[in-house]
Amino acid sequence: MERKTGAIVDIETESGEIFNGVSLAHYLLFEDEVFEDIALAPSPLALINYLLGRSCKLSSMTCHFKGPGGACLPLHSDNGNGIPAPFSMTSQVANVNYALTPYSEEAGALGMVPASHRLCRQPRPDEVMLGGDHGNPNAVAMNLEPGDAVVWHGNTWHGSFVRTVPGIRMNLATYFARHYVVTQEKFGEYVPPEVIKRHANNPRMLRLLGQEQGYGWDASGPDWAKFAKAPRGQFD
Numbered sequence: 001m002e003r004k005t006g007a008i009v010d011i012e013t014e015s016g017e018i019f020n021g022v023s024l025a026h027y028l029l030f031e032d033e034v035f036e037d038i039a040l041a042p043s044p045l046a047l048i049n050y051l052l053g054r055s056c057k058l059s060s061m062t063c064h065f066k067g068p069g070g071a072c073l074p075l076h077s078d079n080g081n082g083i084p085a086p087f088s089m090t091s092q093v094a095n096v097n098y099a100l101t102p103y104s105e106e107a108g109a110l111g112m113v114p115a116s117h118r119l120c121r122q123p124r125p126d127e128v129m130l131g132g133d134h135g136n137p138n139a140v141a142m143n144l145e146p147g148d149a150v151v152w153h154g155n156t157w158h159g160s161f162v163r164t165v166p167g168i169r170m171n172l173a174t175y176f177a178r179h180y181v182v183t184q185e186k187f188g189e190y191v192p193p194e195v196i197k198r199h200a201n202n203p204r205m206l207r208l209l210g211q212e213q214g215y216g217w218d219a220s221g222p223d224w225a226k227f228a229k230a231p232r233g234q235f236d
Contacts, residue, residue: 001025001065011101011168014067019168021070022108022160025063027185028172030192035061039174040205044096047151048176051094053236058208059093059177060184063100066108066160066169073160074128075113075136077121081181087120093154093177100170103144105131108163110142110150110171117155131161179213179230188213203229 002008004025007018029035039045039058048056064073078093103109111130116123116138129135141161142150152158163169177183188210199205206212214226230236 013166014168015166016068019067022064022066022073029061044149044151048094050235051091052176052178054231054233055179055236056176057179057183057210058187059175062173064171066163068163072130072162075123075157075159077157078154085121087155091153092181095152096174097150098172099144099146099148103142105141105161106164108161108169111139111159111161113138113157116157117153123157130159
């Protein structure tokens with residue numbers, strides 16, 4: 001974040017003068033090989049397989065960098081990509097949210113409404129707030145330690161509380177989508193050659209990066225081999 005913004009920050013003592021509320025660092029996957037390893041972490045990926053099928057793609061990898069002050073991040077569903085209500089009960093997108101610093105309500109934690117994925121809609125204006133007199137009474141703060149992860153169905157309402165103590169709350173949000181959903185970041189359009197080379201024998205990573213997507217052909221027509229290799233499991 002310091003390199004992206006040019007600002008020097010102390011994650012223990014930040015007062016909100018430099019980072020007030022939430023900032024978002026985008027397009028982290030190609031910053032370091034460790035992010036490739038995180039995208040392939042077996043346990044979270046097993047849950048993503050269940051929610052989205054093995055044919056899914058990585059949509060984005062970002063960091064929410066939250067300082068004191070600002071407003072809450074209102075409750076929302078990640079189906080804010082144009083999916084109309086009522087949403088399908090079949091998850092179209094899903095998130096793996098890794099805590100990199102301690103989470104608590106006063107520290108600006110992730111807030112979630114349990115079972116909200118079953119409502120199959122976005123929250124109404126009177127349902128979106130976290131904390132305070134007008135906060136959604138069904139929302140709970142996710143109290144986490146660094147290294148913990150939360151995985152959720154794309155319909156689920158979530159946001160983040162205002163941070164009221166000094167310091168920075170950081171996460172790594174690894175966001176996945178079904179293969180036919182447009183990704184947030186341009187992984188399908190461009191992947192550095194060295195990344196392709198590292199994963200030349202790993203079809204799962206190539207599929208996560210959109211390199212095995214059959215759709216999007218040019219004048220030469222479809223690559224039927226890609227369609228033939230597409231996973232067709234129970235959850236695809």
